[in-house]
Amino acid sequence: MRIVSLMAHVPYPGIPHAGGQYVLAHLRALRGRGHSVTVIAPGWRGNGENARLLRDELDVEVVVCEPLLSGRLAEWWDTQQIRLFPVRPPRRFRQAIRRSRRAQAALADGELIEAQWTEMGWLARSARRAHPRVRRVVTAHDVIAQTYERVFATTQTRSLARVLGLWRRWSVARDEGRLYREMDAVIVFSAKDARYVRELSDGAARAVVLRPPFDGGVADEYRVLPDGPPTIVFVGAFFRDVNAQAAEWLIDEIVPLVRERRADVRFVLAGAGPTARMISAAEADPLLEVTGEVPSLEPSYAAATAVVVPLRMGAGLKFKTVEAMMRGIPVVSTTVGAEGLVGEGDTTGLMVEDDAGGIADALLRVLDDPAAAWRAARHSREWAVSAFSATSFPERLESALLGRAGQR
Numbered sequence: 001m002r003i004v005s006l007m008a009h010v011p012y013p014g015i016p017h018a019g020g021q022y023v024l025a026h027l028r029a030l031r032g033r034g035h036s037v038t039v040i041a042p043g044w045r046g047n048g049e050n051a052r053l054l055r056d057e058l059d060v061e062v063v064v065c066e067p068l069l070s071g072r073l074a075e076w077w078d079t080q081q082i083r084l085f086p087v088r089p090p091r092r093f094r095q096a097i098r099r100s101r102r103a104q105a106a107l108a109d110g111e112l113i114e115a116q117w118t119e120m121g122w123l124a125r126s127a128r129r130a131h132p133r134v135r136r137v138v139t140a141h142d143v144i145a146q147t148y149e150r151v152f153a154t155t156q157t158r159s160l161a162r163v164l165g166l167w168r169r170w171s172v173a174r175d176e177g178r179l180y181r182e183m184d185a186v187i188v189f190s191a192k193d194a195r196y197v198r199e200l201s202d203g204a205a206r207a208v209v210l211r212p213p214f215d216g217g218v219a220d221e222y223r224v225l226p227d228g229p230p231t232i233v234f235v236g237a238f239f240r241d242v243n244a245q246a247a248e249w250l251i252d253e254i255v256p257l258v259r260e261r262r263a264d265v266r267f268v269l270a271g272a273g274p275t276a277r278m279i280s281a282a283e284a285d286p287l288l289e290v291t292g293e294v295p296s297l298e299p300s301y302a303a304a305t306a307v308v309v310p311l312r313m314g315a316g317l318k319f320k321t322v323e324a325m326m327r328g329i330p331v332v333s334t335t336v337g338a339e340g341l342v343g344e345g346d347t348t349g350l351m352v353e354d355d356a357g358g359i360a361d362a363l364l365r366v367l368d369d370p371a372a373a374w375r376a377a378r379h380s381r382e383w384a385v386s387a388f389s390a391t392s393f394p395e396r397l398e399s400a401l402l403g404r405a406g407q408r
Helices: 016-034 046-057 070-086 089-100 101-109 117-130 145-155 160-182 191-200 216-222 240-262 276-284 298-303 319-326 356-368 369-386 392-400
Strands: 003-006 036-042 061-065 114-117 137-138 184-186 205-209 233-234 266-270 288-292 306-309 332-333 350-352
Touching: 003 016, 003 101, 003 117, 003 240, 016 036, 016 046, 016 114, 016 145, 016 276, 016 319, 016 392, 036 046, 036 070, 036 089, 036 101, 046 205, 061 089, 061 233, 070 089, 089 101, 089 117, 089 266, 101 288, 114 392, 117 137, 117 160, 137 160, 137 288, 145 191, 160 191, 184 191, 184 392, 191 205, 216 356, 233 298, 233 319, 240 276, 240 356, 266 298, 276 288, 306 319, 306 356, 319 369, 332 356, 350 356, 356 369
Parallel strands: 003 036, 003 114, 036 061, 114 137, 137 184, 184 205, 233 266, 233 306, 266 288, 306 332, 332 350
Antiparallel strands: none
């Protein structure tokens, strides 16, 4: 089958964020099933160089569509559009794809048009007019409306920011609902997100749950509690605001509470793009390590007594939580970090708390009796390895895209 994949970020081997890692696995699975794939992406955020790396990795055509306008003024205008209409890609990038002859030829020849991330679904939506019979599917990595509801809930009353927040919450819910109603299928990563998609679309969306793939085989070596000092790990792409905010909250409020009782505990913040505050805190604290971008996260996981996921914003399934569970490591998370997991399987090794004191207490319980915590995490690992199987993912993906999977 000839598949056209619209995406905001062209993935490449080693891409430092979970969404990009999923898309790379997604493309590999499609190629492994024998499908022809053409990737179409806007010319932003390094996509030109990323396209070269992807072509070297996979036999796919990649069309990067450069806009006519560029520069600071154009970028400023992009930001204003995103602030008002977060579901819609900036206009100059939409126009770039419409003007690209290669992109339009691929869309005309495609038997399936899929979009990665809801924002790119806005472009798939317009394909109905030119290609009314082509099947269109969007993979909603996050349900954006949920994020803006949470942002609005924390915004101070009687402020300009609250007025903007009210507009964005309404705008996102309207645009997402419209988009999901018009797609032939909306792929989500959890039953919770499937319910949310149906609510936004007034029950009209055809939501399909597709659990993303993880390589459970790497977890075997983590079944034994690691030697060395007690270590708590938080993994994230810290150039993303939600991860940076969580890391700084961890440093400011949670670490001191843990250290009051256990002064020997190491904290490791592993991932690309740490903030200046994170780096400064690590320079002042010999038991706080900020790794920056690393070739592999495995050394951090291998040293972890527990993984913490202190996210307070965002939406959707958090890959970092699943990755820790599949390694058999105890996890302490907020409700946001545990979304799409609690209530869907054996999550004995996943502890959920939403305030700094509760998270610190849960981490201390793991540190006080790590053997018991690891026994509980072992049960969660067995469920996670089964639910997020990489082996069955290509077939499950194909069924979801082609309409053979059950709707939720």
